[in-house]
Amino acid sequence: MQSSSLLRRAATLAVIASFSLSFSLSQAADLSKGLILCTNKGDQTLSLIDSETNKEIVAIPEEGITGHEVIASKDGKLAFVPIFGDSGVGKPGTDGQHIQVIDLAQKKIVHTIDLGRGLRPHCPIIHPITGDLYVTTENENSITIVDGKTFKVKGSITTGQDQSHMLIISNDGKRGYTSNVGPGTVSVLDLEKNELIKIIPISKICQRIAVSNDDKFIFTSDQTMPQLVVIDATTLEIVKRIDLGDFGYGAAPTPDGKSLVLSLISGDRVGLIDLEKMELTKTVSVPRSPQAVIVRPDGKKAYVSCDRSAQVAVIDLETFKVDTLIQAGKTADGLAWAPAQ
Numbered sequence: 001m002q003s004s005s006l007l008r009r010a011a012t013l014a015v016i017a018s019f020s021l022s023f024s025l026s027q028a029a030d031l032s033k034g035l036i037l038c039t040n041k042g043d044q045t046l047s048l049i050d051s052e053t054n055k056e057i058v059a060i061p062e063e064g065i066t067g068h069e070v071i072a073s074k075d076g077k078l079a080f081v082p083i084f085g086d087s088g089v090g091k092p093g094t095d096g097q098h099i100q101v102i103d104l105a106q107k108k109i110v111h112t113i114d115l116g117r118g119l120r121p122h123c124p125i126i127h128p129i130t131g132d133l134y135v136t137t138e139n140e141n142s143i144t145i146v147d148g149k150t151f152k153v154k155g156s157i158t159t160g161q162d163q164s165h166m167l168i169i170s171n172d173g174k175r176g177y178t179s180n181v182g183p184g185t186v187s188v189l190d191l192e193k194n195e196l197i198k199i200i201p202i203s204k205i206c207q208r209i210a211v212s213n214d215d216k217f218i219f220t221s222d223q224t225m226p227q228l229v230v231i232d233a234t235t236l237e238i239v240k241r242i243d244l245g246d247f248g249y250g251a252a253p254t255p256d257g258k259s260l261v262l263s264l265i266s267g268d269r270v271g272l273i274d275l276e277k278m279e280l281t282k283t284v285s286v287p288r289s290p291q292a293v294i295v296r297p298d299g300k301k302a303y304v305s306c307d308r309s310a311q312v313a314v315i316d317l318e319t320f321k322v323d324t325l326i327q328a329g330k331t332a333d334g335l336a337w338a339p340a341q
């Protein structure tokens with residue numbers, strides 16, 4: 001009897017284990033499914049790209065000049081595209097004041113957030129805890145906070161610097177970091193108190209910003225020397241300058257936290273930074289002017305927008321080779337991942 005009972009229990013445990021494994025595998029498989037969102041500055045459109053077919057589904061008119069960057073809501077239902085203006089960072093031109101809210105299922109704009117004046121909204125980020133939208137507003141030297149449910153402006157945080165162009169939020173939601181292009185600095189923000197903590201000098205010009213998965217390091221690219229600057233998030237001091245050979249630009253960590261995928265804009269390459277060794281270990285050639293980088297949640301593919309070719313390069317992270325090229329719109333720039341519905 002005892003032997004029979006043990007056999008039945010073993011069989012039950014085997015079934016549970018099999019179900020758990022199947023569920024885990026299906027969950028992992030789901031991480032590969034979603035939409036790649038790409039802003040096309042030259043066309044003033046947002047491309048929706050199927051991650052399974054690597055084909056553009058539709059290009060949605062942004063109804064504004066011009067959207068540079070994009071982010072998706074946590075549930076993958078909405079995309080947010082700030083309308084910056086008709087020029088580049090720090091250059092004369094129009095001052096955008098709107099953020100377009102796009103329903104990804106309906107494939108159209110369903111709301112426009114009006115910031116009230118021309119602030120040049122640029123880089124949007126969804127707060128990982130609250131779901132609120134944070135966006136750089138360059139003309140005010142600030143970050144503007146928009147309620148993620150009502151789409152109403154609920155506050156702002158000064159960066160203390162001009163040209164606060166790009167923003168990243170720590171994974172615990174407590175800190176924000178901006179790269180301030182012209183001043184060549186990084187502003188550190190306390191997102192619990194909504195105040196500026198410190199301004200860190202980098203060089204005369206810096207670009208883009210990323211944070212490690214464990215929130216220990218911040219990365220930004222020096223635009224006067226081909227180096228990736230590494231900042232310790234505890235001491236808020238520069239601890240390393242990684243030689244790149246080319247000037248760095250957009251970057252994103254891999255889900256396992258071991259690597260940073262970095263576009264090398266001056267050499268038309270993409271590099272892989274080993275975050276344990278803090279050095280560049282691999283590179284691959286891509287079409288002209290690689291810009292933004294996102295990594296698929298399953299960690300198997302990276303997507304890199306290539307501005308002058310109107311393409312998105314898909315890089316296999318196991319072989320570190322270009323898997324395919326996706327045709328997007330003119331001057332492909334900002335990228336975001338929207339999980340499958």
